[in-house]
Amino acid sequence: MTRVEQELDEFAKLDAEGIDPATGDPFADVPALLDTFLVRNVPDENEVLVAWYGGRPRTALPGEDSYVTRHGAFEQLVDSMLADGGTRQVTAPGYGDAMVTVQRVRAGQESGALVVVSYLERDRAELRNTFRTYALVGLAALAVITAVAFWQSGRLLAPLRTLRDTAEGINESDLSLRIPEQGNDDITALTHTINGMLGRLEEAFVGQRQFLDDAGHELKTPLTILQGHLELMDPTDPAEVAETRALLLDEVDRMSRLVGDLILLAKHDRPDFLSPAPVSVERLTHTLLAKVRALPGRAWELDGAGDAIATLDEQRITQAVLQLADNALKHTAEGERIRLGSDVTDGVVRLWVADSGPGIPDDLKGHVLERFGRGAVTADDEGFGLGLSIVRAIAEAHGGHVTVDDTDPGAPRPGATVTLHLPQELPWPGS
Template identity: 30%
Template sequence: MLFATIHWYAVGTLQAELRGTVAARLEAILADEDAANSAGLARSVTETIAENPGAYGLLLDAAGRRLAGNLPPARLEGTGWVTLRLPGPEDDRGDSHPILTQAIRLPDGGTLLIGQDAFTAEELDELILRAFALGGALTLALALAGGFLVSRSVLRRIAGIGQAGQAIMRGDLARRLPTRGTDDELDQLVEGFNALLDRIGALMEAMRQVTNDIAHDLRTPLSRLRNRLGEVRRRPRGAAEYEAAIDRSITDSDAILDTFAALLRIAQIESIADEARLAPVHAPTLVATVVELYQPLAEDRGQALSGEAEDFRFRGDRELLIQMLGNLVDNACRHTGPGTRIRVGGQVRGELVLLWVQDDGPGIPAAERDRVFRRFYRLEASRTTPGSGLGLSLVEAIAGRHGGSVSLQDAAPGLRVEVLLPVG
């Protein structure tokens, strides 16, 4: 398209100039006062040819005889615009010399023709064609060479990616596909695959953690359950003893199942980010829901449970947040005595959301506050209380799922658990 535009503009402009020159000369001849008769017209044609290099002319009478000019009568091919071709010099191109002419019919029946050498225009036309042919050939050659080099580079990168992929398939899950840092389409694709591998690695690590937790921390309750059943089997017992042993075994089994469920829930929260579940959460409604759910438990234990929250909304998973605050309230109910006051609240702190649960119970010693987030860790004073030691681990996992953090503060007296989350 660019070639056609340049060619059309350059050649067309020169052709228009030639036509303008020929037309102006023809008008000048006809406007000359001496051109009123054939003799005067012949003189004007002869003078025009002599004064303008490359000019051509021809004047014929009604019978077709030449009265003036430097073109043979036989070359005349009618009136209007005509391109004639005359033999060129020996060092030129033979019989291909172009002449742009305009011919008109005179009132007396004669014919007047004026022309100009158009060799320059035709030469320019051919020069442009040759230039673009050469340029096109060079462009094609460069394109082929560039394509070859680019394809070699891409193939080398693909080969490197393939080798890394084979290593990953053989079990090297820490390996990642190589990038060049150019942020091109292939780099973006590879980065997407690496992000996927990171996600898979996180899932594998979560499963490994769950497996380790099950292997190390469920061994004791399972061994205790087996020993109790073995003891019951070793000697005959009365019906009441059998029932008591079965009841204790059922209780232990339920505790083990609860622990399994808690571990799997923590792994699921830590490894699966379901953005579709995030929605605006009304803080007062969230707090009121938690208080309503755990009010019966608090009343049964002789404790006072209340809620308070500023009127604001933030983005989060409502079900997980209810579970998180519920775990904190449940811990407060179970690990404090009758008469304890437990409060649940929410407020905006700068660009963050603060959710908290506070009680005026015995609290947690400062030296133990970091340890209680470890899975299965239990304070000495709470070992006789039912539980798996996973409550705060679950709270921390839910807070992390929302991009937040958990901290334990001294409520003097009691404990205050604060969860900081981003507003959006």
């Protein structure tokens, strides 16, 4: 109907404002007006434009339309509508449903009409074909989209399936499995995070297993000693009971120290292991020197003191430095010099203890920092090889590390300098 209204509006405008091309004046007769309109318009595919005057159809576009040109019912219908115009729906033989619209026109004593015939069945057939085409295209597009979505979802979810398979393959004896990382999307970021978590879990389990193995190994000897002496002791001999009691108390004391050291190592990665606070490095260094000078028989010297404020756990650092001082005491002779110092450079706090003893061979400098790792020891050394590992644990809890170097490289007695390297500010908030 929109197209028909457009045709009628154009015809009304031509009637009101149009110029007859033959005369150059406004249209003076109906045939000229109707014929000019038909010449200037092209009907739609399912539409017929008819110039009606003199009581019958004179010109039709297209002209081969049989309903308009050869069917008497059409003329009767238009005759009945000329007086009032308007639109009626009829059944056109051979065409089905049709809409016939009549717009009357008058010029002088002549009258006529523009008749527009719209075949509805053809429009409906075209509409059905259009919907059918849209439906087929939509189904084909849906199939393609579904296939692409299925493929894409499978590709995107593949890392999650791999994650599931990897998680199923992890057990208490094998934590080494990792998920392949490919791409640069959120799934890859998740994979990287999961791999990091697996790495930390593996490290924790390995550390726990090593801790249990080391503890079991080191406790086995004192327990064997306790059991053996208790089994062989004569309870009726007061002297033997007293001797055995003293010996067993000494072993119990050694076991207590060993358990305490192991507990400290086990706790070093806990959030509450440190209680950091702003500390004057210079004051801390002088305090440490005052404490180690209470250890007899050595010449304790200050080897510099850093002038800065650092965020540290003063008690833990004191524990570490006193442990280094105790180690230096064991590996130096009466009257030998031991130096303690500190400095702060580029945001790194360095605290060291340098002795003048026999030193540590290069191949053992990393080993002595491990649990139960020991170099050459004196006959009276009752340690367990946990001292430097405790120092390293305290340094790592601060986000730092420990190095072992020669005090005087190339000398017959090169000595050993053990240094704590600590960030001036903790690399994470809190402890």
